[in-house]
Amino acid sequence: MPILVMKFGGTSVATLDKIKRAAKRVGREVANGYDVIVVVSAMSGETNKLVGFVNDTSPMYDAREYDAVVSSGENVTAGLMALTLQEMDVPARSWQGWQVPLKTNSAHSAARIEEIPTDNILAKFAEGMKVAVVAGFQGISPEGRITTLGRGGSDTTAVAFAAAFEAERCDIYTDVDGVYTTDPRVESKARKMEKVAFEEMLEMASLGAKVLQTRSVELAMRYGVRLRVLSSFEEYNPNAGTLICAEEDIVENKPVSGIASSREEAKMTLVSIADRPGIAAAIFGPLAEAGVNVDMIIQNISEEGRTDMTFSCPMDQVKRAEAALDEAKAKGDLNFGELISDMNVAKISLVGIGMRSQSGVAAKMFKVLRDEGINIKVIATSEIKISVLIDRKYTELAVQALHDAFELDKA
Ligand code: ADP
Numbered sequence: 574m575p576i577l578v579m580k581f582g583g584t585s586v587a588t589l590d591k592i593k594r595a596a597k598r599v600g601r602e603v604a605n606g607y608d609v610i611v612v613v614s615a616m617s618g619e620t621n622k623l624v625g626f627v628n629d630t631s632p633m634y635d636a637r638e639y640d641a642v643v644s645s646g647e648n649v650t651a652g653l654m655a656l657t658l659q660e661m662d663v664p665a666r667s668w669q670g671w672q673v674p675l676k677t678n679s680a681h682s683a684a685r686i687e688e689i690p691t692d693n694i695l696a697k698f699a700e701g702m703k704v705a706v707v708a709g710f711q712g713i714s715p716e717g718r719i720t721t722l723g724r725g726g727s728d729t730t731a732v733a734f735a736a737a738f739e740a741e742r743c744d745i746y747t748d749v750d751g752v753y754t755t756d757p758r759v760e761s762k763a764r765k766m767e768k769v770a771f772e773e774m775l776e777m778a779s780l781g782a783k784v785l786q787t788r789s790v791e792l793a794m795r796y797g798v799r800l801r802v803l804s805s806f807e808e809y810n811p812n813a814g815t816l817i818c819a820e821e822d823i824v825e826n827k828p829v830s831g832i833a834s835s836r837e838e839a840k841m842t843l844v845s846i847a848d849r850p851g852i853a854a855a856i857f858g859p860l861a862e863a864g865v866n867v868d869m870i871i872q873n874i875s876e877e878g879r880t881d882m883t884f885s886c887p888m889d890q891v892k893r894a895e896a897a898l899d900e901a902k903a904k905g906d907l908n909f910g911e912l913i914s915d916m917n918v919a920k921i922s923l924v925g926i927g928m929r930s931q932s933g934v935a936a937k938m939f940k941v942l943r944d945e946g947i948n949i950k951v952i953a954t955s956e957i958k959i960s961v962l963i964d965r966k967y968t969e970l971a972v973q974a975l976h977d978a979f980e981l982d983k984a
């Protein structure tokens with residue numbers, strides 16, 4: 574039998590009624606002749622609640638226990654989904670990550686999948702079971718501890734299962750009916766795209782479009798998984814949603830395909846550092862060792878041998894970054910006047926494979942922001958994206974103005 578992977582996100586399994594609705598879709602695919610692997614998230618809001626419990630109990634928590642707690646939401650929905658299917662006379666059972674076993678490395682709270690043995694589940698399909706319900710987001714480390722794959726990780730569970738089982742397709746059911754030119758909750762004129770190239774989706778995801786976890790797109794690209802994003806609330810339609818596919822399959826070639834925004838970044842500035850060889854290494858070495866993911870970097874013009882260095886990193890890593898830099902200063906490896914952390918920024922990014930061959934995109938972006946009176950604090954570019962940091966309060970304004978200027982509402 575061909576295998577299909579269907580993933581249901583938090584809002585799609587938020588209540589027993591919604592689980593029933595999702596189960597009906599699964600039943601339909603079983604009737605269509607598929608053996609189905611269903612991957613479920615926790616009920617919406619559940620993982621946030623569990624993370625809150627952990628933080629309130631132990632601010633400098635043991636990551637192994639964090640994973641033990643926050644992975645539990647998926648156990649509930651996996652069992653409930655299996656029960657709902659059984660009530661519909663569809664032969665189904667649930668699997669927690671360790672039962673598969675979905676093997677990961679030991680990087681708790683951001684673990685990487687290493688292996689998914691297929692024998693266990695395939696044997697059950699051979700016996701006549703029709704649906705394997707898998708708890709998303711979780712796995713087991715070489716030490717035998719429960720791990721999680723980072724927020725939004727059930728997307729990655731789903732794609733990894735699709736790759737391991739050579740599934741015909743991996744359908745990601747969520748609360749929007751596809752991937753849009755920008756977050757439809759930020760810009761009502763956002764347009765649903767029929768297809769998006771893997772490279773573009775990868776940039777969009779890593780720059781803040783949380784509709785897919787970045788790692789899931791990476792895996793789909795590497796293993797050639799046919800990945801589709803669609804709504805679990807709309808009527809059944811075999812051509813619904815957005816297909817994430819190879820660049821060659823896309824005809825449209827505008828310079829900009831989408832806009833991503835992120836409010837989860839902070840800007841940090843080291844004031845008055847010595848402008849000498851090795852200074853960047855002295856700053857970013859300790860940051861790397863502390864596990865801080867630095868994104869954008871700018872060094873200002875130097876005056877009398879002193880300069881400023883500004884970089885951006887995820888907001889929840891600011892404390893760690895401050896500690897690492899203060900420690901380097903105390904050890905005498907680095908000398909700086911002041912360390913300023915600015916949490917009031919947002920990153921706005923234009924993404925498009927068309928940028929490779931068309932110039933003037935950055936200039937137009939800067940002009941649009943200027944016309945809105947929005948100041949740019951940091952700029953970074955790569956082959957298919959341009960990102961700027963701006964004041965957080967202008968996030969919506971910037972996204973809407975850029976969406977209009979690049980005519981993303983028009984196909
Ligand atoms: P799930 O719980 O199903 O995993 P998520 O909340 O993780 O759902 O992802 C879906 C959300 O992603 C949407 O509700 C939407 O607000 C947001 N989003 C951000 N950027 C985009 C985009 N470009 N296209 C579609 N949705 C987007």
Ligand code: ASP
Nearest residue numbers: 614620710724725726727
């Ligand atoms: N429940 C987890 C989270 O909220 C994983 C997921 O839904 O993808 O991050």
Ligand code: MG
Nearest residue numbers: 582725783784
């Ligand atoms: Mg998600």
